[in-house]
Amino acid sequence: MGALSIGIGGAAGDGLARCGDILARTGTRLGLHAYAYNSYQSVIRGGHIWLTLRMGEDKVRSHGDHLNLLIALNQDTLERHAPQVEAGGWIVYAADRLTCPERLPGKDVNLLGMPVKELLKPLGKVPPVMQNSVLVGAAAHLLGLDPAVLEGVTGDIYAGKPVEVIAHNVDATRAGHAHARQHTAALNTGWAFSRTARPFLTGNQAMALGALAAGCKFYAAYPMTPVSNILHYLAAHGPDFGMVVKQCEDEIAVIHTAIGAGYAGVRAMCATSGGGFALMSEAVGFAGMIEAPVVIVEGQRAGPSTGVPTKTEQGDLNQVFGASQGDYPRAILAPVDTADAFGSVAEAFNLAERFQMPVIVMSDLALAEHYETVEHTDLDWDMPIDRGERVDDVAEADGYLRYRLTPSGVSPRALPGTPRAAHIAASDEHDEAGILLSDVFASPPMRRKMHEKRMRKLEAVAAQLPPPERYGASRPEVLLIGWGSTGGVIREAVDLLSERGVVAGQMQVKYLLPFPTGAMLEAIDTARRTVVVENNLTGQFARYLRAETGHRAHGLVLRYDGEPFTPGYIAERAQAVLTGRSQPLALSEGEARECAYHYIRSRLGDMAWPATLRRVGEHVYGEPAWEARLEGRDDGHDMGLLVIGADTGAVLALHHPIPRTQEAAHGHA
Amino acid sequence: MATLELPIETYDGPVDPDWCPACGDFGVLKALKQAAGSLGIRPDDMLVVSGIGCSSNLPGFIHAYGVHGLHGRAVPLATGAHLANTDLTVVITGGDGDGYGIGLGHMLHAMRRNLNLTYVVMNNQVYGLTTGQASPTTGLEVVTKSTPRGNPELPLNPLAMALAAGCGYVARGFSGDVAQMAGLIAGGMRHRGFALVDVFSPCVTYNHLNTYPYFRERVYKLEEAGHDPADLAAAMRAAGESERLPTGLFYQVERPSYADREPALADGPPVKRPIKGNGDAFRSLIAAMC
Structure with missing residues (x-):
């Protein structure tokens, strides 16, 4: 059997995240691949939270379209999700607290109502949230997960809690597992369980680790969903790597401290979402002007304005392209999955320092917050580091020119503190020495040459970037074109289309700027139809693609309700494009x-x-x-x-x- | 003025200032060079950061490392550079519009953080570079290009504000007294933490009210008036004076700077540490994810 989807639903405060964590880590420790996505609301308690965990023996690249096992922590969850459980699937719930109306589950769906109170009685007085561990134990049995590993993971997840809390939870999972085993057989998953554990982490964590491995020594941020977890992770672990982590008063301060640190010679990064990036935008051009390296993570969420703070979107493309006045060199990268999030940050630092410019890494809530297994080799501590051309000392007789006009556009950098290289890095246009081209020292030709020098750096950037990754058929009937975080789900959509007899391919764009125009045109030429897939309302990337290549996509698959794509959603709409059906906007x-x-x-x-x-x-x-x-x-x-x-x-x-x-x-x- | 460890010419910049003749900022530039010279700070170890405005052009007129930043953003820019390389002496120079207007929020936070930065504000009570609009320190009812019927706003009191924000070194200089100002700036550079030196620096072109004679008639030196810089209440009273205008050191208190409390700086400036951190620590982070 392939991957199975487990849905866990409850209210905020029900302890749902822990349930998912325990099941997922038990599976991944046993060698499974996993992918988890949490639909949550920005509340402390109450509201409906829905976590989908998909696990299997092969790489899992999305949370999928299916539901095979439902763990309901409250009545609401039963009502909403019981009808979605597929034939052969199971619904696990506390039978002494909830009732599952008979008409809700579909055909061949099995109920496993657990006598939670009775099972917890031997533990004495325990909080109601302990029901979770009982249900997790039962679900683990259905999935055929080794109870010894489950108990070990449970102990690890509750590490740091009082000893009796850990013991009670371990006992509760054991009781749940034993009861379920007594009453039903496990699912026939066919999983062999290699017991080789892979790292299971979020995009935010991957980016934080990427920064640590790249030798980043300065991280600044202002709290903002969906990237606050980078701040939390680096605040906890950064100092062990000599990293200064600074929470600032606003995003304007954030980017300026990062630019200041980058200018002074350390690798510096900051992260924000669309609203914070709007505040940063003037400074992005400033970094381009003074040629200071800085890495900026833009984790998109549903806009405009405060928008839907805890939902995903790819709606900030126009903003990121449009950030700051004037023309200036920069690179924009959009990692295509969790593993790539690690590598992209590391790569961003190399580009930022080699070309002395801001590099923006575009993420989104779905990538930032979903958990996914990656290979150990994806998180490479020994990645290459390129710090660019630097001047460490200047002889007495030689004048140092910070902004020397060079054929490549790159002028070797002297960090403050370097003997005999003092200069000014100016926000105003300047000459080779850094002297401002003010009203007094006006020089149109120097302005022109300095402007050209900075922008010339992008030619070398473009030449060194690899072309976008291609997947699927080499001469597809339909080429799905995506950008950034949708790499995995579009790939699964291509597989789904192939299963349905549609010859499909994928072109996933990671390097948004400089844009790989030639490679895109070549790919477009191989396809009968092109469909751009993106998480926004107007098709921002499709318009950009047209501007850069002259190619107008044959169709768009868009989603802007705050939810990430699923393979089925994409495949169905791509097929509609092929058959000329229009996509109804009426409520399903x-x-x-x-x-x-x-x-x-x-x-x-x-x-x-x-x-x-x-x-x-x-x-x-x-x-x-x-x-x-x-x-x-x-x-x-x-x-x-x-x-x-x-x-x-x-x-x-x-x-x-x-x-x-x-x-x-x-x-x- | 104390004897100079390094001659003042050490800090002569590549170009002469393009300020209006007799601008108060000339006095500040001279005082800053004297202060650096008195402490023997090598130009290569000094970083002068500014924002935008006439006075913010100062980094271009001094021989030292300099960043000419965006309007109002000198403080966070200097913060990042300072934390990346705590061996640098970092001075911020700018005007009242840049520091007390658009950049005020940053300054308040830098004060409470006690970052080791010295901020010299050339306060001319007007926007000069943009040709004469009201600034946050322009007096009530004063006529400027943007307040032709008189300024309806109360001016900000930067010293009282700094004292309230927890600034550990609060001083005021006057461009007409370079020697006193140089001492105040040097004191700020020596101070372990954030230092504010507000300077009456007359704009001879757009402010015909707050002129050299205006200040000469009103200023008096706190150190000659028996003021105790350790007395916060006395400092607050002095900051509130408006008929006579005290100059000198209003307040100073020693406490650990931000850098003193930052765990990542325990082993020295980040810029001087090897690029690669602790591989074992990294591997244990990965192990915790399995």
Whole structure:
């Protein structure tokens, strides 16, 4: 069997992340590949959190389209996700706390209701969150995970907690595992379990490790989702590597401290999201002007404005290209997966120092926060380091020119402190010595030559960058073109299309600037149709591709609801492009259900849930609509009909039910 | 002025300043050179960082390493350079618009962090480079190009602000007294932590109110008035004076600087350490992810 998907749902504060962590690490320690994506909301408690963990023997590159095993930590999760479990799958929940309505699970879906209270009784008085460990134990049995490894991982995950907390959790997983084994057989996964553990980490962690391996000695940040975890990780571990980690008062200070440190001679990095990058943008051009190396991570999230702070998007391309006034040299890299996130940061430092310029690494929430197994060799401590041309001393007689006009555009750098090389690095245009071209010392030709010198550096950058990675058929019927973090999911979409008989290929662009125009044109020529796949509303990359190559993609697969792509989503829409079908923008049934949940949660509390949905034609409400039948959580009583416009998404009506007393009176009449 | 360890010519810059003749900033440039000379700081070990404005052009007129930064951003730029190489003597030079206007937020945080930086603000109470608009220290009801009907805003009191922000070295100089100012700047450079030296530096072109004679009539020296720089309350009272204008060292207190508390600096400046860190520490981080 291939990869299996495990969904864990609950409210914030339910301890869901730990459940996922324990299961995933048990699997990865046993040699499985894993990929985990957490849909969460920016709240401390409450709200619905949904974690998808996909594991298998082969490399897993996305969280997928399937659900084989559901672990429900609350009623909400059962209601929302039980219908998604596929045939042969399992639903694991605390049977003494939750009820799974019979009509929810599909055909051949198995229920494993755990007597949690009874199983926990031997442990004495334990907090309710201990149910998680029981359910994890049961799920581990279904997946055929070695209980000894599970217990070891549980102990590691709770390391640092009081001894009895660790012991209770280990006991609870053991009890859950034993009970499940007594009552059902494990799934036939066919997994051989090589027991060779791979690192399981997020894109943020990969970038932080990349910075450490690259010898970065200065990291500055202002807290902002989705990159705050780079700050946390480096604040914890950076000092062990001689790295100064500085939280600043705002992003303007962040980038300037990083540029100051880079100018002074250390490798310096900062990270932010779109809003913070907007504040940084003037300084990006400043770094280009004074030719100071700096690495900037831009972890995109759903914009504009504060947007959807905890959801993903690839919507900042226009901003990053447009950052800062004037023309200046810079490189923009967008790592294509977790392993590449490590290497890209390391590469960014080499480019930044060799060419003395800002290098921007574009990530997004999906890459930054999802966990994925990578190979040990992907995280190479001994990566090459290129610090660029430097001057360490200047003879008495030789004048040093910081901005010497050279054929390559690169002028050897003297760090402050270098004997006899004092100079000024100026934000204003300047001459070779750094003297400002002010009103007094105006010089149009010097301005021209200095401007050309800086921009000339990009020719060498372009020449050394490898072409984009190609995957799939060499002469595809459809070439999927993506950029950045979608490398893995588009590759899985190509495989899915191939299974469906569509000859598909992939071109994943990592180097956005300088743009690989020649390689892109060659790739485009091999394909009958091109489809650009990106996580934004307007197709920002598709427009850029057209500007750089003159090629207009035959179709776009876009997503901008805050969720990352899945292979099925891409494949289905790419096929629609091939057959000339337009993609409807109307709400799907699943989306209508989520709209109903949002309405209920924000207006009616937790009293009701949308038990059934029915689509009605436009003759009733003026547009096609979804009618959601609301039922009481407690006893299933009728709480009315919520009508949501399928086209607009508007709440068109909330029909209240006939009050029960009145109903009873009618009954008697 | 104390004897110079290095002659003042050591710091002569590549070009002469393009300031207006008699600009107060000439006095500051001279005082800065004297201060550096008195401490014997080699030009190669000194970094002068500025933002944008007439006074922010100073790094171009002194022989030392310099960064001419963006408007208002000298403090974070200097912060990064300082933390990367704590062996450098880092001085920030700029004006009241740059430091107390657009860059004020950075300055306040640098003060409470006690970063080892000396900030000399050439306070001329007007925007000079942009030809005469009101600045954060322009007086109430003063007419400028941007306040033709009189400035409706109260001026900022930079010294009181610095004292409130926890700045450990607060001083005021006057361009008409280079020797006193040089001593104050040198004191700031010696001070372990953030030092603010606010300077009355008249703009002879766009400020016809706060002129040399205006200040000469009003200034008096705190050190001659029996002021105790260890007395915060007395410093706050002196900062509040508006009829007579005290100059000199208002306040000084010694506490550990930011660098003293930074664990990553325990083994010396990051720029002087090997590029590669601890491979074993890296491998144990990877092991923790398995």
